[in-house]
Amino acid sequence: MKLNNKILMILTGLSLGSAGCKDYLDEISVSTTTSDTYYTTAAGYNDLVRSCYPLWRTITQERDLVLQGTDIFTGSQWNDGASVQNAENAYDATLNSNLQSLQTLWTYLYQEIGRCNTAVTRAADVTGMNEEELQVRLAEAKFLRAYAYFQLVQQWGDVPMPLTETVTASKKAERVASATVYAQIIKDLEEAENVLPPVASDYGRATKGAAQFLLARVHLTRGWNFRQSLGGSNADFKSALDYADKVIAAYPLANKYSDLFPQHSKNPLQQGNPVQNDKNPEIVFAVQYSDNILTNENPLVNTTGNNAHSIFGGQVETVPGNIGRTSDYNRHQEKQTVTPAAYRMFDPRLDSRYAWNFVAAQYALKDQNGFHPSKTDNSITIDIKKGDTVILFRPWNDPALPAEKGLDVGGVKKYAVYNVPDYGEPGEPTGFNDRFIHPMMWKFWQPNIEYGDAFGTTDQILFRSAEAYLIAAEAIVKGATGGTLGGAEVYYNRVLDRALGANAGAEPYMAQKPGEVASLDSVHYRATAATISIDMILDERARELMGENMRWYDLKRTGKLIERTKAMNPWTKLRGELDDHHLLRPIPQGEIDLSSPSIEQNKDY
C-alpha cells in the first residue's frame, strides 16, 4: 500500500537519522567554558588572575579570628555581661574545632590559594600573551598566595601547602612545618617583588611596594620565631627594617589621619555629600570596592560590598528619637566591638584619632514628645527634638559628675551621659537605653549609602606606610640596625605626630592601666629612645590601626596575646581560660572529617 510504504520510508529515515549522528553524545557546554580551553589564551589567563582578587573581600570581612579575643576588640554580647561571650573571646570549651568562624576563614583562604595555584600552574601553557605581562600576572598570583599562606600559618601553625593546581580528587591534607611554609611565603614574595612594577597597570593590583610591605611584615613575624618553629633569626628583623624603609621611601604619609577613611560628619543630620577619595599615596595595598552594583554587592556573582561601615558596634537603633532601620547610623551592629580599655588608650583631647575612631554623641533623628527618661519616676518627661543630643559619651579622663548626668539617673541633662566605667556596667536600665551601651567605633562610617550589611563602596586598606613605620620601630627594638630615619622612637613619633596634627610634638596621655576602667591614672605616650618598648608600639598600633585586620596577629607575634588580652578584655579575663595552647587555632572539624588519613589536630583541642 502506498501509505504503508511512505510510513516505512519515514521510519527508516528516522532510525538512520538518529543513529547516524556520530557526535550525538559529544558534550559541548555553551554557557560555561572550561579551564582547559580558556586558560591557555591571553584573555583567559588574565581572567584567571583577575579572579584571584575578589575573594580578598570575603577574607578580610572574616574578622572574628583577627580582631576579637584581643585587648581592644570583643564580640557582640555586651548585654549578656558575664554569662555568655562568643568563643573567640571566651577561649573556653566552645572554642573548639566546630567553631564556624574557623571553617569559614580556612575555606576562603584555601579557595584563594586554589585559584592562585591554578594561575601559577597554568602560566607555562599560555600562548599568545606578551611575556612581560604574563610574568607580572604570575607574580601577582604568587603574591596573593603568599599573603593567604601567611594568614593560615599565623592562625594554625603547620598547615597543608598545595602549590600546584588541584586536578584530581584527593582526600589528602598533610600538614607542612611552619618553617617550610614561611620559606615558601618568602620565596614567592621575593619572586613577586623582582617582577612586579612599582605602579600596576590597574590601580588595586599587587605592586612591588605591596610585595616589599608584606616581606617586611613576614620577616618581622618570622624574626619573633613563635615557639622556635618558624625558622626565623635576628637577620629577619634586619630584613623587615630594610623592606619597611623601602616602603616608607615610596609611600609618604597622608597629611591627616582622617584623609585615609570615608569622609563624614559627626552628626548624621548634617551629613551632606562629602567628596570621597580612597586613593591616598600612603596606601600600599587595599581591597578594592566600588559603587558599581554589578560588582560591589551582587550575590549573583558572589561579590560583596564593604561591610566595615556596619559591623563595628554598638547598637544605635534602640535609643529614643531613632527611626529604626535606616542608613543614618550605618546600621551599626554589635559584631565587632571595642573593649572599654580601647577607649582609654587615647588622649581624647590631643590625639585626633580618638574623635575619628569613636562617636562622642548620638543625635535624635526625629521628634519624640513626652519621652519618659526614668524607669522609676514616671512624672519626668522630655520633649526630644530632631537633632537633639540623646546620648553623650564623656572622655575617659573627664568623667561626668552625678549632677552632670541625665535626668534618667538623677542628673539634670535632658540626655543620657555615660562614663567609660558605665560601659558594660549599666546599673538600672533607664528610658534611654536598657541595653549595655557604649560608643560606636565609627572610623569606617560612610554616609549616603544604602541601608544594609555590606554596601560600603570605599576600599579597605590592608597595607599603608604608617604601619611600615611601626614595623621598622619594632624591628629596631628587636635589635635591627641601620634604619634610614634613625632609632625606633623616630619612626614611632612620626606616626604619632601626624595624629597630633597641630599639636605635633606634644605629650599625649593615655590610661596607665587601660583595663582597670575606674582608674584615672595616666601616662604619656610620646616615645624616647629610652622608653620605647613593644607595649608602646602595640598601644600605638591599637590607636593607629584600630579595626584594620591585624590585632590578633600583632599580639600573637609579640608574645603579648595572653597578657594583654587577660588584662584588658573583660570577658577573657572573667573566664580566665586563655592559655598558651590558644596561640594556635584548632584545625576545623570539617577538614579533619573530610581528610583521609585525618589531618592531625593542634595540641590540646
Added chain:
Amino acid sequence: MKFNLQNRVNWCKIMRITFSQLLIAFTFTSIAYAGTADGQAILDRQVDLSANSVSLDKVLKKLEKSADVKFIYSNDIIDASQKVSVNAQGEMLKAVLDRLLIPKNIRYRVVNDCIALSYDDLQGPLKIPLPEPPAYLPSVAPRHIVTGTVADQEGNMLVGVTVQAKAGRNGAVTDASGRYSLEVPSPNDTLVFTYIGYNRLEVPLNGKTTLDVKITPNSQSLNDVVVVGYGTQKRKDLTGSISTVSSKTIERGNPVSPLQALQGQAAGVNIAKTSSLPGADFQIDIRGLGSINYDNAPLVVIDGNMGGDLNTLNPSDIASIDVLKDASATAIYGSRGANGVIIVTTKQGVTGTVRITYDAYIGMRKTAHLPDMQNAAQWAAANPKATFTATEKAMVEAGRSTDWIDMITRSAAMQTNHVLAASGGTQKVNYYFSAGYLNQDGLTQGINYKRYTLNGNITTQLNKVLKAGFNTNYAYSVQNTGSMETIRSAFRARPTGVAYYDEVLDPSESSDVEFKGYALWMGINDHQVINPLIESYDGNQILETKLSRFSARGFVELTPMKGLSIRSSLSTFVYGNGVGDYRGTFTKTNLGTAKPTASHETSSQTSYTLDNLLTYKLSLANKHNFNLTVLQSAYKRTDERYFISVKDLPYESKWHNLGSAGTIVGVESNLEERALLSYMGRLNYGFNDKYLLTLTGRWDGASQLAEGHKWGFFPSAAFAWRLVDEPFIRDLGVFTDLKLRFSYGIVGNNVVPPYGTKATLVNTAYDFGGSTAFGFAPASIANRELGWEKSREADLGMNIGFLNGRISADIDVYKRNTLDLIVQQQLPTSTGFGNVITNIGKVQNKGLEVTLNTVNIQSEDFKWRTTINFSTNKNKILELYGGNTTADVGNGLFVGQPLRANYDYQFAGIWQLADSSHALEYKQKAGNVRVKDLNNDGKITADEDRVILGSEQPKWMAGILNSFGYRNWDLSFMIYTRQGAQFRNAMLSGTMGEIGKGRYNALNLNYWTPENPTNDYYGLNNPGPYRSAIYYQDASYWRVTDITLGYAVPKTALDRWKIGNIRVYAQVMNPFVFTNFVSFDPEYNSSTYKDDLPSVNFTFGVNASF
C-alpha cells in the same frame, strides 16, 4: 463520528440522539434482530425494489421510500458506498434486508420507526460466519432475546461489559446505562460476562428473558494486562516484580497528586511530601536509596512517554499505575530506569460506547496537629533578660497573649475539584478527552494552588496493517506561596507583641510603623521579624510559580504480517516554568523603607525521545511461545534558564514592568544539554505457559559521562515457574495461583548533571580603581574517569492465591548492590575545591515486600476487603574509596551504615545540679545538654565520642486499606505507617528550639530549670557546647490517611433521569497522626520556612457518569 440521518423530516424520537460540541452520545450496543411487535410490523411491510450494482446508501434510500421507514447508521462503521444488487417485488422488508445485509455482516434492528444498522459485533467483521439466512421466510424459529443490566457491587452500571452466550456466537456490550440485549440460541443457554479488572461471571438462563447481574472486581486478575516496558503482558506471564495500582484505588483516596495516591499502595515505594504547601512536590524512592546526592526519583512513563511529571497529572485521568521494581522489569529502560519505573496508563476510550463522567468535590481544610508554642506568660517567664517594651509588659501583666499562628490562619481554606471526561470509540477509532480544574487554598492568606489539566488521546486503525495514535497531556498550574516567611514569622514572633498599630502603647519604643492598621514591629523592639499579618497581607509579597507542562506522543505501527509489528514513536515534553517574586515596601526585605523589589525567572525543559521498536511473536507447536522486542532509541534534553532581578520599583507592578526599576541587580542565563543513545533487545520465551524466561540486554550511551566511559551494557535475565499449572499442585486443589519468580540483572545510572566531567569556570566580579574587573575562576575539578554507576540486583518472588482467590499475596525479597556509586564528594577544603562528582564505592539495599489482598466477607449485601502492603529495606554502604577507608565523616559516609546517617554526639539527658562537679570536668554546667563520653576518657572529643545515631531512611513502611460495602453504601479507611526514620529536627535546631534566647518565640518544651530538673530539654539560654545532640528525633508515625463514606444512588431513582450512576461521598483526610516527632508533620522535616500549616481536610464529592 458522523451520522447519516437519511430522513431528516421524521425524527426518531426515542433514539434520543444528543449532539453537543464535544461529543455525540450515541451507541450501537446490543445487536439483535428486531424483537418487538412494532418492529415486526415494520419489517413485514411490503417493498418493491430493483437495484443492480448500486451503492448501498442509494438502495437504502429507495427502501425508505418504498417501506416508509428510516435507516440510521454511521458511515464510520458501515461502508455505505459498497455496491450491492437486490431485486424484490412485493416482498416483506425483512426478507429483503436479510438478503441484502446479512452476507455483508451487517446487522439491523428496529428501534421504533427507525432501522439501525451495525456490524455483527464490535470486534470487526464477523469471524465466525453465520449460517446462510433463509432466502425468503418469515422468521419462524422463536427468537430468544435476553435483556438486562450489569452493575458492580455498589450498583454502579458498568459500560462496555462483554456479554456472550456460551453456546452461541453472539455477543453484546453493555451501553452507557449498563444495559444489554442479546439473542441466544436456546433459552437454557448460559451467559458469560467478562470485563477487564472484574471476575468472569457465568449465569445459566434457565428460560429467563431478563437477567440483571452484578460482577465483582478482581484487582489481581491473572488475565489482567500489566504494562511492562514497551509492551504489555498478562499478569500470569510476568517474570519481574511489578506492583499495580488501579484507577479505583487512585480515585478512592481523592488525591491532589497521583503520588499522594500511591503512598502506602505499592510495597517498596517510599513517598513523602516535602512541605505542606498546596502543589508542593513529593519525594519518592523505590527499594531504598541508591544515589547519595542525586535524585532517587524513578522514571515516570505516561502512555509510553518517558520522563513525565506525576505531580501535574490529573489523578482522575489515570487508568492504572504499574511500578516496575526489579532489575529484570526495569532493564528495558536501561539507565533511565535505574531508580525503578512508574508506568502510568491513562484512560482510553472503549469501542462502542460513549461515556461522560463528571467527578467533583468541595472540601474545607482546617489546621491540625500543630506543635505547641509558648504564650506570652510562658515566654516572659522563659526570657527574663529580654528587652520588653511597655506594650509587651502590658500584655504580660494583663494576662493576654497573641496567638500569631491562629491570626494568620484562614477561617476556611477551600478546596474544589472538577473533572469532566468523555470517552468512546468506534470500530476504527478510540478516544478519550478530559478537562480538570483544581483550586486549593492554603491555610494562610496568600497561599493558593490552581491547576488546569487537559488530556486527550486518540488511536486509529488506518487500515489492516497500519495503526496510528496520538496523545497529549497539558497541565497548567499556578502556585502562589505569598511570603516564604509568613509561617516562620508567626512561629518566631513573640506572643507578647500586638498585631494592630492602635494597640502599640508607645510606637517610638519599637520604632513601629503602620501598614493597613497593622504594626510592622508589633510593639517589639527587636527588628528581625515583621508582623506575620503584614507578611501574609494579600499582594504585599508574592511568590508565584507558574508551571506549564505539555507532553505529546505520536506513533505509527505497522503490522505487515502476523506476529510482527514495527512501531515508531516520537515523544516530546515541553516544560515551561515562570517564577515571579515581588516584595513590596512592607516586607522583611524592604523593611517599610525601601522601594519594592522584584525578580522573574523563566526556565524551560524540552526533550524528545525517538523510539523505533520491533516486536515479533511466534508460537510453535502450541508449546513454545516467543516474543522478541528490539529497540533503538535516542533521547535529547535541553534546559534553559533566564533570570532578572531588580530593585527600586516606582510602583507596585509586580514583575510585569521590570524595565521601570531604578536598578537592575542581576541578569543570568544558562543552557544545559544532554543526550542518550540506546539499543535494546528482549526475548520472552514461554514453554507450555508454565516456564517463562525473559532475557534483556541494553546498551546505553550517555553524553554526561567522560569520554571513553560513555557506553555501558546492562543485561538481565528472569525466570518464572507457574507451579499452579503443574498437575501435582493443581491436584491439591488449594491454590488458585502459585508462581515462583527469580531475576537477576544489572542496571546503570547516569544521574549526573551535564558537564560534570569538565573543569568548569565561574564568573567573578571585582573592581580595579573603580573600573569593573570581571574574571573567571576554576569552579570544579574535571573528572575524566567518571563512568556508569551500576547496580546488580537479584529478586526472588512468589505469587500465591488460594481460597478461590479470596486470599492472594505477592512476596518479594531482593538484594541490590550498587557499584561505582556516583557521589558529589566533598573534598578537604585545603584542595581549594568543595566537591567533585566521582564514582566512590558500593551500597547495598536488601529488603522484603509483601502485598496481601483478602476478601474477608463476601455476601450479597455486605463485603469487606483488606489490602496490606508491607515493605522493609536495609540500606548500607559496603565499601568506600576502593576499600581504603571505613568512614568519611565529612561526607557522612560510613561503611556498614546506611546513607543519610546521622552522626553526632549521643544525647544523655541534661546535666543536673547534683552532677555539677562532674559536669565541670567536661567544662559544662547544670542545665547543659549532656552527651555520652563513649570512651570514658573524661573529655568529649570529636573523633572518639561521636556515633551513628540513626538514619533518615525508614526501617519499614506499611499501608492498610479496609473497604466495606453494604448495599449501596461503601466505607473505607486507609492507615499508613513509616517506622524508624530519624531526622535532625529542623524546628528544634531552628529558633523555635532556642529556649530563653530572648528574641523569638519558642516551642513550649519541658525545659530544665533548677526547680524542674528534667532530662527533656536544656536550661534557659543554656545549651552548652553540644546542643546539636538534642535535635535527633525518631520520626516514626502512624497515620489514618483518610476515612471515606460513599453512597451510590439506586438505579431506579436514576433511570428517570437517564443517568448511568451517581455516587456521593464524604471524606475526612489526615484525621489522626500518632507520633513523638515535634513538628508539623513527621512525614517531612519542616523548618517552618517556605511552608504552610498542617491540616485536616473535610470533603464532599460526587462521581457521576452518563
